Amino acid sequence: MKAFSEKVRKHLNVGHEILYLTRDEVKSLEVPKEVLYEKVKQALTMYSNKETQMPPKSHIFPDENGCYISMPGLIPETGSVGHKWVSAYNNNVKEFGLASLSAMILVADYESGWPIAFMDGIHIMETRTPAIAAVIAKELARKDSEVFGMIGLGREGRNHFPVMPDALPNLKKILVWDISEEAMDNAIADFNDKVPVPMEKAPSLEYIVRNSDVLCSATFFKIYPPKPPIKKEWIPKGQTIIVTDLHTQFEGAIINESALYVVDSKSQQEDLVKEHYFYDEIKEPDCEVGDIFAGRHPGRTSDDDIIVASPQGMAIDDFAVTPSVIEMALEKGVGTILPL
Numbered sequence: 001m002k003a004f005s006e007k008v009r010k011h012l013n014v015g016h017e018i019l020y021l022t023r024d025e026v027k028s029l030e031v032p033k034e035v036l037y038e039k040v041k042q043a044l045t046m047y048s049n050k051e052t053q054m055p056p057k058s059h060i061f062p063d064e065n066g067c068y069i070s071m072p073g074l075i076p077e078t079g080s081v082g083h084k085w086v087s088a089y090n091n092n093v094k095e096f097g098l099a100s101l102s103a104m105i106l107v108a109d110y111e112s113g114w115p116i117a118f119m120d121g122i123h124i125m126e127t128r129t130p131a132i133a134a135v136i137a138k139e140l141a142r143k144d145s146e147v148f149g150m151i152g153l154g155r156e157g158r159n160h161f162p163v164m165p166d167a168l169p170n171l172k173k174i175l176v177w178d179i180s181e182e183a184m185d186n187a188i189a190d191f192n193d194k195v196p197v198p199m200e201k202a203p204s205l206e207y208i209v210r211n212s213d214v215l216c217s218a219t220f221f222k223i224y225p226p227k228p229p230i231k232k233e234w235i236p237k238g239q240t241i242i243v244t245d246l247h248t249q250f251e252g253a254i255i256n257e258s259a260l261y262v263v264d265s266k267s268q269q270e271d272l273v274k275e276h277y278f279y280d281e282i283k284e285p286d287c288e289v290g291d292i293f294a295g296r297h298p299g300r301t302s303d304d305d306i307i308v309a310s311p312q313g314m315a316i317d318d319f320a321v322t323p324s325v326i327e328m329a330l331e332k333g334v335g336t337i338l339p340l
Ligand SMILES: NC(=O)c1ccc[n+]([C@@H]2O[C@H](COP(=O)([O-])OP(=O)(O)OC[C@H]3O[C@@H](n4cnc5c(N)ncnc54)[C@H](O)[C@@H]3O)[C@@H](O)[C@H]2O)c1
Pocket: 088, 099, 100, 101, 125, 126, 129, 151, 152, 153, 154, 155, 156, 157, 177, 178, 179, 180, 183, 218, 219, 220, 221, 243, 244, 245, 249, 311, 312, 313, 314
C-alpha cells in the first residue's frame, strides 16, 4: 500500500468518511516553499516522462465570458489521484465582487478509489502556479538577470513576488504593471517590505517589457482572445518570458521567432489551439518543461536567446501538492471530517 494511503488510514475511516478543508484551513497549512518547488518540478518531470496519467483539460462554455474546466489527474509514485473543478468568469469582480477563478479539489484514495478529501483548490493553485514560474525561471533565465517584471497583479501575479527572488540570484529590482492603478499600488504596498529588492510601478506596458530580464504575465485568458498588445520589437535580447495566461498579451511573432517555446503539456496545447485560445497562429512548442528538467532538451543555449515558457497549468501540479496538505491537516486535526 502507498505510504500516503497508510497515513490517511490512521486518521480517516476510508470509504465512510471524507475530510473537508476550507480555503483558510488550506492556507493555514502552508506547504514550505522549498517543498513546493521540489513537488512541482517532480510533477512536471514525471508528466513528460509519461509517469503520470492526465487526460487533457476539458472546457465547457456557458458563453464567451465564462468557462468551466474539468481536470483529473493521477500520480502513481505518490499515490495521489483526484479531480479539480475550476471556473473562470472574467466579469466576476465587476458584477459580483467575486474573484474570476474558483477551484475545488476532490481527492481519492489510491487503493480503493473512494473520496478522502474535498478542499478549496484556490490556495494550492495560486501558490503552485508561481512556484512553477520560479522553477522555470531558475532553469531558463540568464544567470545575470537583474530585473523581474510582473504584468497582471491579481491572485496569481501577486504570489510571484515571494518566490521569484529565490530563482534569480542577481535580482536588483521588481517592476509591476496592471491595467488597474489600484492593483499596482496595492501590490507595492503589500510586498515592498517583504521582498529583498525595491519594487517600482512601470510607467507603461512598453516600459516593463523593454526593461525586464524576466517577464511574467498573469492577466486573463479567454476563447477567441483580442489582439495582443505587446509587440515583437519591444522584446530585449535574452529575455525570459513566463506566462500563466496563455500569452494573451504577446503577439504571435514573439512566440514564433523565440529561440525556445516551451509548454508544460504539448497535448493540452494542441487542444487549446483547436479550441481557439490563441489570437495568432503560433508554432508548435519546441519541448515540454519536463523534457528540460529530465535532461532531454538543453533549454537556454545562449544569453541572447529569447525564451517563452507557457505553463498552462495541469491537474497533476495540484495533485503533487495535495498529499502534503492532507497529511498535515489530518496530523494537526485541521478541517472537518464528514460522513460520506
Ligand atoms: N497556468 C496556470 O496554471 C494558471 C493557474 C491559475 C490561474 N491562471 C491564469 O492566471 C491568470 C490570472 O489569474 P488570477 O486568478 O490572478 O486573476 P485575477 O482576476 O485575480 O487577476 C488578473 C489581474 O490581471 C489584470 N489584467 C487584466 N487584463 C490585463 C491587461 N490586459 N494588462 C495588464 N493587466 C491586466 C487585472 O486587472 C487583475 O489585476 C488568468 O489568466 C488565469 O486563468 C493560470
